[in-house]
Amino acid sequence: MSKLQSHYDVVVIGAGPAGYVSAIRCAQLGLKTACVDNWSNNKRQSSLGGTYLNAGCVPAIALLESAKIYHLLNHELSRHGIHAENISVDISQMMRRKDKIIETLSNKIVDIFNHHKITRIHAQAKLLNACEVEITPVDHSSSSIIKAKNIILATGSSPICLPCAPIDNELIIDSTTALSLDSAPKKLGIIGAGVIGLELACIWKKLGSEIVMLEAQENFLTLPDQQISREAYRIYTQQGLEMRLGARVISTKKGHKKVTVEYQDSEGLHCLRVDKLLVASGRKPNTENLIAAEANLMLDENGFVHVDENCRTTLPSVYAIGDLTSLGPMLAHKGIEEGVFVAEQIAGVHNPINYDLLPCVIYTEPEVAWVGQTEQALRAIGERIKIGTFPLSAAARSHAMGISEGMVKIITHAETDAILGVHIIGAHASELIAEAALAMEFSASGEDLARTIHAHPTISEALHEAALSLEKRTLHLPVGTLAS
Ligand code: NAD
DSSP: OOOOOSEEEEEEEOOSHHHHHHHHHHHHTTOOEEEEEOOBOTTSOBOTTHHHHHTSHHHHHHHHHHHHHHHHHHHTGGGGTOOOOSOOOOHHHHHHHHHHHHHHHHHHHHHHHHHTTOEEEEEEEEEEETTEEEEEETTOOOOEEEEEEEEEEOOOEEEOOOTTSOOOSSSEEOHHHHTSOSSOOSEEEEEOOSHHHHHHHHHHHHTTOEEEEEESSSSSOOSSOHHHHHHHHHHHHHTTOEEEETOEEEEEEEOSSOEEEEEEETTEEEEEEESEEEEOSOEEEOOTTTBOGGGOOOBOTTSOBOOOTTSBOSSTTEEEOGGGSOSSOSOHHHHHHHHHHHHHHHTTOOOOOOGGGOOEEEOSSSEEEEEEOOHHHHHHTTOOEEEEEEEGGGSHHHHHHTOOOOEEEEEEETTTOBEEEEEEEETTHHHHHHHHHHHHHTTOBHHHHHHSOOOSSOTTHHHHHHHHHTTTOOSSSOTTOOOO
16 A cells, blocks of 8 residues: 555546556546555455456456366367376366466556556545545554545446345355356356356366356347357357256255255246356446445436446546446446546546447357447348358368357448448457457448458458458358358
């Protein structure tokens, strides 16, 4: 914790991707900045980076990389003519590797803060009014009040608790605990087949768990393009994830070492016994204990901090960014962009965010990524569109890499050829989507993408070929046999 001063140009509350990036940009712009964050690691030390770094995307991706290697060694080696014996997994070591990655990245944020002379405060912060924040150190030593010309709220979100499945973090666990287990549960039940449920299912399936997913909605993954969702469903179930759709969990009963889950679907009531039950039923904004009642800051009907299109709250000079607002989806990179946007606004520069071009990624294997609009949304508004698709299995590089699954789908406007949406399932989808986002940000047409030279052989050629297929001129697939 840095030495506390009484006045700042900006106080940022929360050091997740939205908050820490905002603090850095404020300091770069010459503003005297403090960042208050209450996250403590298991050594009771401050760990900057918020959920994303400490208990979200970063640990999930670190564990997925380890799980992929284990799976590869067990299932893929012989095809390459490689033989390995006595393969075993030490999940505690896997967790230590993951924890080391978190520590390294969190320390890098500290270094950047120090470089920019950002005051770092390990404490619980409460907004008292438009210019004052109460600081209560995590060791509960005496509180103090700091003043700021501008305040940025960036406290993120936390898992929604289901009354029917109270978390004890032994048998019924949340996503944080699911990223720290010291062994693979024999049978893991998951409530919610959303992004978090799927990412964790993918990790633990590869590490040997039997997975049963209970999803209240009848339709699987409603956010991506439905053609991609159908393909994802096919691949995940083929990998052994058992999906029970239209299955709403009603109650849970804990036994000595197992949980019995009662759920209802169109056929009636059912019971499922699992060794652990993960609740991944959505997240809610962290506003609890953040705002003094006298502050009169308005929340919306869903508990998010009410903001205008410039992330301004109902109090002058108080902004809210990231998962705390309902502007756009709960994504780390949305928060990052808002952090920069608000910092620049405070410094007098206005560079608005294009929320229509936020790439979305589901970090499973294969990955799912998309940017722009879905075919279903465009048809619903009567837009005239063209669709180009290309299966990854038809790309030379895919064969060399042993990838047979996945596809790219490009949607353009029927008359102008403007790219309206790009949807990908497959290896490196999270990287490929950047090209699509860039093309759309620069108002490229499908033909622009088709005329852009892509290195051969690469996975990115699938994007090129999908663009060619808009005018039925794919090169590496006979026209008429495209994935649909
Ligand atoms: P989600 O809303 O995506 O999925 C939760 C699912 O749980 C829903 O489909 C819902 O129908 C289901 N559900 C709720 N109650 C249920 C019940 N009683 N029985 C059965 N099913 C039930 O929420 P999430 O997966 O927890 O993710 C939360 C947020 O965090 C999302 O906005 C997500 O985009 C974001 N996030 C993004 C990433 C990423 O970008 N890769 C990673 C993690 C989280």
